[in-house]
Amino acid sequence: QNEEEAVAAVHEMIDELKFGKSSARIVIEEFLTGPEVSVLSFTDGKTLVPMISSMDHKRALDGDKGLNTGGMGTVSPNPCYTEDIAKECMEKIFLPTMNAMNSEGRTFEGCLYFGLMITPKGPKVIEYNCRFGDPETQVVLPMLDADLYEIFEAIYNHQLDKVDIKWHKGSCACVVMASGGYPESYPKGIKMNGFDEKGQVEGCFVYHAGTKLDEKGDFLTNGGRVIGVTAKGNDLQAALDKAYEGVSKISFEGAHYRKDIGQRALKALG
Structure with missing residues (x-):
């Protein structure tokens, strides 16, 4: 956030080799500010079709505080990603x-992921990935109003321009339930309660990320980010209400999740 922090980070990486040999050389980049937007896209190398946008929540704690994680929840579409910015x-x-x-x-050819930041100088690329992103995919694919297999087949045959890719109206929200201690050390093998026999809860779709099924048929925690409870709604508030209702039905010792997923998006919507 400031020069003092930057200098301290350089000393940790160069002098103390915080990350071993991999931090013996560093790259200093421009510090960017602004809302982040994730845009996944389909491409066959000739045609590129962006998917519906999404907003990730990287920090472990409410108010965008705490350590960075792989993502504690997402909403789609991202209200910061306007038609003008998309163009x-x-x-x-x-x-x-x-x-x-x-x-x-x-x-x-495949799924190309653009991690963007909408800065005062316009959109900038933070990162690329050549895959679906987690947990963005959890809220993007439920909004797809087309046959995913047909899209894959069209990409394979270089005929993506012949596929009509549409998106459902409304919004989708995903709340990640994580193990106690994540993103640092955390226990595994803790019994989870609240699922039906398929590992779901009524009104939501539960993405299992760090779980396992034991010989008794019980679901146990088996990772840091354990599940992503996802729901669609006619608007963002409705989707969030459904997702958090699903979260309330699931329990396991040490479970933690952010209570403010989607609040930045709701504020941007006015």
């Missing part, structure tokens, strides 16, 4: 990325 991203980021890879003989 700018397509013209200045998405298509140039696809064309640049083609020009280098590194054509990419």
